[in-house]
Amino acid sequence: MGIASDIVIIVVAGLIGALVAQRFKQPLVVGYLIVGVFIGPHTGGITVSDVHGIERLAEIGVALLLFALGLEFSFSELRPVRRIALVGTPIQMLLTIGYGFVLGRWMGWPPAAALWLGALMSLSSTMVTLKTLMNQGYMGTLSSRVMIGMLIVQDLAVVPLMIILPQLSAPGADLAPIGLAAVKSALFLAAMVFLGTRWLPRLLAVVARWNSRELFLLTITAIGLGIGYLTYMVGLSFAFGAFVAGMVISESDYGHQALSDIIPLRDVFGLLFFTSVGMLLDFGYVRGHILEELILVAVIIAGKGLIFGAVARGFGYGNVIPLAVALGLSQVGEFSFVLARAGLESGSLDPDMYALVLAATIISMVLTPFVSQLTAPLYALWRRRYQRREDLQTINLPARALSDHIVIAGGGQVGQYIAQVLRELEVPYVIIELNYRMVEACKARGCPIVFGDASQEPVLAAAHIETARQLIVTTPAAWVVQAVVAQAHRLNPNLSTLARATGVAQMEALYELGVTTVIHSELETALEMARQVLLKLSLPPSEIQRYADQVRRNLYAPIFQAGPADRLLRQLHTARDMLTLTWVEVPVNSPIADQSIREAAVRRRTGVSIVGLWRNGTFRPNPDAEMKLAGGDLLAVIGNADQRCAFQMLAGVRGACSPSSTQNDLIREDGYLPKPEGTS
Numbered sequence: 300m301g302i303a304s305d306i307v308i309i310v311v312a313g314l315i316g317a318l319v320a321q322r323f324k325q326p327l328v329v330g331y332l333i334v335g336v337f338i339g340p341h342t343g344g345i346t347v348s349d350v351h352g353i354e355r356l357a358e359i360g361v362a363l364l365l366f367a368l369g370l371e372f373s374f375s376e377l378r379p380v381r382r383i384a385l386v387g388t389p390i391q392m393l394l395t396i397g398y399g400f401v402l403g404r405w406m407g408w409p410p411a412a413a414l415w416l417g418a419l420m421s422l423s424s425t426m427v428t429l430k431t432l433m434n435q436g437y438m439g440t441l442s443s444r445v446m447i448g449m450l451i452v453q454d455l456a457v458v459p460l461m462i463i464l465p466q467l468s469a470p471g472a473d474l475a476p477i478g479l480a481a482v483k484s485a486l487f488l489a490a491m492v493f494l495g496t497r498w499l500p501r502l503l504a505v506v507a508r509w510n511s512r513e514l515f516l517l518t519i520t521a522i523g524l525g526i527g528y529l530t531y532m533v534g535l536s537f538a539f540g541a542f543v544a545g546m547v548i549s550e551s552d553y554g555h556q557a558l559s560d561i562i563p564l565r566d567v568f569g570l571l572f573f574t575s576v577g578m579l580l581d582f583g584y585v586r587g588h589i590l591e592e593l594i595l596v597a598v599i600i601a602g603k604g605l606i607f608g609a610v611a612r613g614f615g616y617g618n619v620i621p622l623a624v625a626l627g628l629s630q631v632g633e634f635s636f637v638l639a640r641a642g643l644e645s646g647s648l649d650p651d652m653y654a655l656v657l658a659a660t661i662i663s664m665v666l667t668p669f670v671s672q673l674t675a676p677l678y679a680l681w682r683r684r685y686q687r688r689e690d691l692q693t694i695n696l697p698a699r700a701l702s703d704h705i706v707i708a709g710g711g712q713v714g715q716y717i718a719q720v721l722r723e724l725e726v727p728y729v730i731i732e733l734n735y736r737m738v739e740a741c742k743a744r745g746c747p748i749v750f751g752d753a754s755q756e757p758v759l760a761a762a763h764i765e766t767a768r769q770l771i772v773t774t775p776a777a778w779v780v781q782a783v784v785a786q787a788h789r790l791n792p793n794l795s796t797l798a799r800a801t802g803v804a805q806m807e808a809l810y811e812l813g814v815t816t817v818i819h820s821e822l823e824t825a826l827e828m829a830r831q832v833l834l835k836l837s838l839p840p841s842e843i844q845r846y847a848d849q850v851r852r853n854l855y856a857p858i859f860q861a862g863p864a865d866r867l868l869r870q871l872h873t874a875r876d877m878l879t880l881t882w883v884e885v886p887v888n889s890p891i892a893d894q895s896i897r898e899a900a901v902r903r904r905t906g907v908s909i910v911g912l913w914r915n916g917t918f919r920p921n922p923d924a925e926m927k928l929a930g931g932d933l934l935a936v937i938g939n940a941d942q943r944c945a946f947q948m949l950a951g952v953r954g955a956c957s958p959s960s961t962q963n964d965l966i967r968e969d970g971y972l973p974k975p976e977g978t979s
Contacts (some may be wrong), residue, residue, distance in 0.1 A: 302349050309347065316333055316334035318546030325664075328573050332657075335574035337629070353973065359568050362540075362563060365458065369683055370545040370546075384445075384451065388788070391421070391610045392456060395420050395606055401413075408652065415638070419638055422634050425450045431627065431667055432627070457634045458538070458542050461638065471745075483533060490687050495548075496547060503518065503519075515557075515559045523544045523561070579640075579656065581842070584654045588655065600666070607621075611624045611625070626674050629670060630660075630663040630667045631656075639660075691891070704765075706763075706764055707771045709772065710737045714739070731759070738750050749761045759787055766797070770797070772797070775801050796813070798814045800818070803819070806819060829847075833846075881938075883943075884952060886952060887930035887931065891928050894928055896924045909945045912934055
């Protein structure tokens with residue numbers, strides 16, 4: 300079967316490698332690389348016969364990777380951390396390239412190869428970092444936003460590196476070829492922006508109107524690969540053209556659909572690329588130089604970590620952020636494989652150098668989750684050893700000492716909404732926030748705020764946690780809640796705490812930590828959306844609320860033991876549901892209009908009690924029996940389901956429910972409410 304059988308071997312082996320990588324919580328690319336080693340020409344057993352043919356197909360994988368990168372690129376993601384991303388990342392890359400060059404020369408490599416080593420080291424892994432952040436619950440933190448911003452710029456830098464490095468490492472290289480390549484790139488980019496933004500969206504609009512997803516996929520694939528081949532024909536990188544095509548399409552109305560359609564194709568060809576990278580690795584060489592590999596990995600992680608930490612600190616980030624960035628981005632990235640292949644093909648790297656760098660890259664990627672997990676303990680050790688007290692900035696705190704107040708750990712959108720409610724109710728509160736941008740937003744709203752890390756004792760002391768009534772932790776990251784709650788309970792053992800979680804397992808973990816109340820944020824969002832849907836279906840609000848309460852009880856029941864307090868709470872809920880307050884509007888031509896409550900005999904004839912009346916913008920609680928009813932009045936009535944239906948019929952409400960309606964039968968048969976005994 301030739302190359303067809305090779306593709307079958309790669310796909311099946313890739314599946315096995317992906318399953319193993321997923322089982323050990325590693326990015327799938329690590330599994331692809333490892334199985335590539337075993338099916339390559341340097342090992343026995345089942346082997347791919349036409350490695351060169353697979354390499355040619357893998358070039359399409361590189362182009363599609365960069366095409367998708369162009370489609371995903373967005374300046375909005377860089378805006379919150381634009382200074383360190385747009386300025387700090389180039390500084391980091393130049394420092395790392397210099398560090399790698401010195402390291403390569405120390406290892407005895409020629410200058411061109413040492414330069415390539417520095418360039419390969421300067422890139423970190425977007426896939427590995429994102430997966431690590433998600434698994435460890437760090438997504439959404441300021442340190443994660445800094446990392447993602449720097450990774451985006453690093454990924455973009457792959458394109459100029461692929462253009463410049465082969466020119467620099469060519470024998471007798473001078474600046475003329477680099478300048479010519481730069482001019483060509485600028486002219487091509489300008490032409491693509493000018494023509495692409497005008498003609499490509501029109502072409503995609505025409506194709507989209509035909510409602511053929513297959514044709515749309517074929518169109519965007521042809522655009523990406525076709526423009527890439529055009530750039531190759533004019534002497535530029537194939538991948539560079541695909542990247543520019545992706546950037547142009549991303550600015551159109553069809554960018555998101557193009558990205559969603561191209562991702563499966565990108566992943567399949569990406570499998571071919573990463574597997575082909577592994578096939579070029581000489582396992583025998585790696586096994587004979589394992590000590591050298593481990594030393595190189597240690598030197599890379601240590602050097603890159605110091606550079607990243609210094610850059611983050613130099614751009615004004617403090618507390619745990621420099622350490623988190625240093626440990627999170629200290630690996631070598633997947634786009635380094637793209638560069639390494641280019642270096643091998645250009646002759647700048649020999650096969651032994653390639654094998655050494657490739658093995659070190661794989662090892663550093665595998666070690667990333669374990670290295671990143673050291674952030675919290677190392678930061679805590681550093682704090683204890685040097686007993687540093689961060690400079691605390693307090694804003695809008697009252698002159699008198701805070702007491703019996705609410706402490707909100709987290710001044711993001713959730714924290715600000717809570718603060719707004721507390722402010723309107725005149726409940727004293729103070730916010731703790733570490734993100735300077737959020738601090739400025741809270742300051743503009745006039746919120747009392749402490750700038751600092753809520754897991755640190757001096758910061759909590761500045762918020763007067765020892766005299767607080769309650770602590771609210773707004774972040775869903777379990778490790779953050781754990782650190783904040785543990786420190787707060789040391790200062791105030793009887794403090795009531797409220798936190799939010801994204802799953803039942805996390806809820807259980809937080810309750811074990813001693814959190815008083817945990818809110819399932821995704822459940823509450825789903826219930827509110829369902830409530831809005833049911834309201835549009837004209838179901839009574841009281842019944843909608845009853846169903847929502849029942850869902851909550853069903854979710855929380857497995858978490859708590861059904862003790863006497865829980866049984867009493869259920870009984871109180873049952874009594875409340877049987878006597879629900881409902882608002883009923885009296886029609887203008889109602890039979891009870893112009894009658895007093897006594898004359899209408901509401902209580903005797905229906906069983907409900909009128910506990911409130913809203914008329915002309917004025918609310919009258921507990922109206923007396925002589926109060927005359929009028930058309931347009933809003934009455935607050937309490938009673939069970941049948942009694943409320945009877946009152947609506949008495950008042951002449953159009954479309955009033957019937958005590959024997961299907962809805963009431965459903966209510967009685969759900970096993971929660973007892974069957975009503977009938978209508979008075």
